[in-house]
Amino acid sequence: MFCFSLPMIKIVGYVFDSQLSYNSTMAQLTYLEAIADALRFEMRRDERVFMMGEDIATYGGAFKLTKNFHEEFGRQRVLDCPISEAAIVGAAIGAALNGMRPVAEMQFMDFVTCGFNQIVNVAGTTAYRWGLGVPMVVRGPSGGGVGANPFHSRNSEAWFAHASGVKVVCPAFPADAKGLMIASIRDNNPVVFYEHKGLYRKIKEEVPEGEYIVPLGKANVIREGKDMSIICYGSAVHFALAAAEELSKEGVSVEVVDIRTLVPFDEETVLASARKTNRVLIAHEASLTAGFGGEIAARIAEKAFEYLDAPILRVAGYDAPTPFAPTLEKAVLPNAEKVLMAARKLMEY
Amino acid sequence: MFCFSLPMIKIVGYVFDSQLSYNSTMAQLTYLEAIADALRFEMRRDERVFMMGEDIATYGGAFKLTKNFHEEFGRQRVLDCPISEAAIVGAAIGAALNGMRPVAEMQFMDFVTCGFNQIVNVAGTTAYRWGLGVPMVVRGPSGGGVGANPFHSRNSEAWFAHASGVKVVCPAFPADAKGLMIASIRDNNPVVFYEHKGLYRKIKEEVPEGEYIVPLGKANVIREGKDMSIICYGSAVHFALAAAEELSKEGVSVEVVDIRTLVPFDEETVLASARKTNRVLIAHEASLTAGFGGEIAARIAEKAFEYLDAPILRVAGYDAPTPFAPTLEKAVLPNAEKVLMAARKLMEY
Amino acid sequence: MKLKKSDKIPPIKPSKRLTNDQRISMFRFMLQAREFDLAMQRLNRQGRAFGGVYSQTGNEASSVGSAFALGEKDVLFPMHRNIGGHFVFGQDLNTLMLAFLAREGSLMRGTDGTGHYADVNKRIYGNISHLGAMIPVAAGFVLASKMRGENVVSMTYIGDGGSQTGEFHEGMNFASVQKLPFILIIENNQYAYSSPNSVEFACKHLSDRALGYGCHGETIDGTDVEIVYDACWKAAERARRGEGPSIIETVTMRMRGHAEHDDFSYVPREELEYWQKRDPIDRYQNFLLEKKILTMDDITAMRTTLIEEIRAAIDYAVELPFPPAEEGLKGVFVD
Amino acid sequence: MKLKKSDKIPPIKPSKRLTNDQRISMFRFMLQAREFDLAMQRLNRQGRAFGGVYSQTGNEASSVGSAFALGEKDVLFPMHRNIGGHFVFGQDLNTLMLAFLAREGSLMRGTDGTGHYADVNKRIYGNISHLGAMIPVAAGFVLASKMRGENVVSMTYIGDGGSQTGEFHEGMNFASVQKLPFILIIENNQYAYSSPNSVEFACKHLSDRALGYGCHGETIDGTDVEIVYDACWKAAERARRGEGPSIIETVTMRMRGHAEHDDFSYVPREELEYWQKRDPIDRYQNFLLEKKILTMDDITAMRTTLIEEIRAAIDYAVELPFPPAEEGLKGVFVD
């Protein structure tokens, strides 16, 4: 298996604000373990939380994220489902309307295209039309860089960001993944939660034990800087950080803002960073055209225009399916080098 | 039926370039008639062209766009299909792979969510993976402003613009609708063709008879101006023109650029206009967040940055389903007044 | 559906489970649905209706008989021709009319119309336009009940057209695997918009699909309200006993166009005539008169009251303004 | 599938339509599929395979017998366990290996892998990963043939798991309404990834769904290649006569994990033993030996040749580089 070569990043300098609640005990967890931890914590705390998905019980999920869950929670609450994404999402919506808080797994996020109608048309309109919450999380592994194929690598978060009525979460770190998952489960609205499969076992960090919430709609300035801002999310945060590290050696002070959630979007933090550094680069793994980077650029070009000293640049996937061969995949997907090149161009402007 | 109140716009000053081929005979056609004319012309010209959809033969389609088609072309080439959007699109793809040029109708474009997987995952990846063309058009009525409901009004073009491998067309005028439809049918790639139902019978103009092609990927400067550019497409073109007219009375010279196709995107024409007028407003009916306006803004903020004298503004749908009641729908959808207000703000900057 | 020329209209098959009071009740709901329909048609002709008006005529026995078979904890996900079910579940005319006409006070605040609303207290959950979408949702609703040990049945509807959607398949299969207390009524009213059954499917009965899910399936006369009631009552009993879902195909006729803009010229006259003789209300009325459960005077009085009530609701709703514009900018998310 | 303890392994049911040369041919393809599988497993253990390796073991009779029944104009849409069909349709090992290993020269230029390629000249159209998606596509392919008056049959496959997708339903219904010359083989190999049949469906046989589409349906022993051949041959004949599609459920066992990373510890040992005795290759080999169509020496020689050919193809492909990076930036659209 061709693997995403990511440094094991130890994170320092999280910005916790008063809305963040956390427990002082910490454990070293991978991104995958942190998500499992969040799910287990919520399942223990709240009987209404249950999971639906393909091969999640006996097998523990394609990535073993829910390994042994059914032993603790039983097969009803860790419900192995037929290969029917529309039924899984639809039934989750029905259960959510009837007092439960389902977490529906897409074995790969790519298969959400088969449950797409349920999410955008049923879940996404129910609050607006009926005034009723649909406290459902649709979660699963997304993204490329691991030598999968065009149907096991897609980054489709922008689709749901454009749907209206659906929250969209893309964590980049284990602690965030946990805190955002708990927040997502407790949210009364449908949330599509993008886990990046390339991060599952690549990243480990201290994750607060027990109750730990990262509220939806709060970006995180994970690295402060003054010369330019990189606005990013998901896997892009890691190659942005790597590029920032390299740039610092070149004397460029880079601020890295991890937006963490696309909907709600923390415009304020993003604009503040743009206004501070006056140079903006946006990075995401998803393909460029009509990706969420466009939205971020547009907000900045409208609301921080007078602070900009240079064009807004985007580094994103090439507009193509994510190819299978590693040579091609590397050409199509963004990475630290591509960010670096764009950042240098930006600084030269 | 609450109706979109649009003036009957007579268009002058089309920019025809050498790639545009047209016949000198003209007929006054509505937008709907122009599309029907294109379909009829192509069906007569090329045996491989055929239509699939719900209620398109006997009934002539929910909007009577294909009225009497089956009488001329037979029921096999005007194929009434079961309520199975995935099968309709999937079978169209299969037929396209086998030498045909199917045109699949979604009774309302909203229902494309049920055929979504076929379009983005099968049609959109076939050229890249197999090197084979999928000469298929998926077409249907989209958009709001006619007092339909959240499920008969959606503007979802940005989803396909982000899919990779799918062309996206959004004509605003009868002649363009015809010329772009013919170009779409002759294109060897999958095209999602958005017709705006609010325009179907509201607009009439001279449409060249017979062979008339508007190539995909060519924006059209439908009104020249020097003080600001409004970049738009679909129904937004009409309220942009209305606003431009009003602004001209206020002494503001507005350039209106109808991009016509989202994929391929005519970046050159858009950038040229931005560089000329130095002020940009983007308008589309689709909801704001992660809409195609973000993409346009981002391209301009990157590639015409130094020419901008003011922030890039967007006027778009509010991030909500399109509501049913006319009062609410008016609040949610953009219109000439909202463009006007934004344009004044832009000029005051 | 092939018409049999010689086919005699069979007498109503009385259910052993119904009291005469219940019969009167069902008849009243059917009549109410019919009069509601006529009133909406009128409103539409007057240009005062707002949005599509989907006729219920021909569908009253299917809609009322099925909903009437449910218990007081059960939930209903009605579709566009199930106004009768709304009445059975206790919905009042004003609420309905505000929803249909999208006026201020509508449960949907004008964000949506027709019967698309939900009224949790009345256990009514409307639909979205996309056919088939409510099948997995209604199944999931009772998955939740089942997990909590509650014995609740959910019921929804689909047409002879909508049965071809992928979500029909995924939803029915899921419900069957989970043995959910779920009932799907397939209302085969011969047409899906302009498309006859032959355009939609090639099987004999749509209920034949039950075999492929491993659930109960049957096709019944959808113009005899007591047959519908009985089949649904049994389905609900099976559901409560943990025997899983049922597919019940009710065969009837959509007696008007798909919506009022449709002149249904594609329907052969003989076909309409055939079904006119099987009008579910006429059939039931004859039965009630014959069995002396109601007199013609009773019925006339009943109808007069219903018409007056409907007229009053329309008069009430039609005068109200559309909800204020700001409502459109609220509530995309709940707190 | 309940295992019957006493169940004897039935003898191969010889088809009346096969010559001995054809039998040898089928056997060779089955053996080739098996050896290909073993080679890929080895490659995977060596860390030299690229992407998922989905075992074909247990599936050879289903894949080879079905594809072998098609004619020279017919088209095949193989799924992930149908390598046997690729061979039947004349695909050469180098082409396959380049595709699987995504090397330079692959028909897919490295954009995709495994059997996902299409080779128009060989009438092979691969699949996408999304299960069910190829059903309407394969149906639409022959809709086009039919419109042109060509008598072409298309065939695709789906698993006991993938049969629960909405596109299965929409595709089969569409094909049935249009009476398309289309054959769907449901390969019921007992598991969908880790999920046994009981998680996936509650009907008795998946072919029971044919009744709900109005097409032909049958469930057959998927470990007897002659039974598979016969059923598919008849299905193709029906298709050519204009009698519409068929669903043929071939019952067999996936003898390894879903892909090579999966240790299939969720499969009970007795179940594997039961099916081991029904190994499609062993069964056919015994038959061919018994009928003296082949000798053990013939088979050994055949196997040796196949192994050498496969090894040569691997050696050839594995040495080649991945396609150049620029390929990734090309061909999103055709001209």
Ligand SMILES: Cc1ncc(C[n+]2csc(CCOP(=O)(O)OP(=O)(O)O)c2C)c(N)n1
């Ligand atoms: C997925 C989907 N495709 C298309 C439509 C458009 N549409 C609305 S109603 C209708 C006909 C429905 O026929 P049927 O299911 O038989 O129900 P009936 O109206 O006859 O009661 C169609 C095609 C839709 N609502 N949803």
Ligand SMILES: Cc1ncc(C[n+]2csc(CCOP(=O)(O)OP(=O)(O)O)c2C)c(N)n1
């Ligand atoms: C729509 C969809 N959902 C989920 C998957 C993930 N997936 C790939 S293969 C598989 C199991 C398939 O089982 P089955 O259909 O029985 O085929 P088999 O592998 O047993 O031959 C799953 C769940 C997928 N490919 N497509």
Ligand SMILES: [Mg+2]
């Ligand atoms: Mg119908």
Ligand SMILES: [Mg+2]
């Ligand atoms: Mg299987």
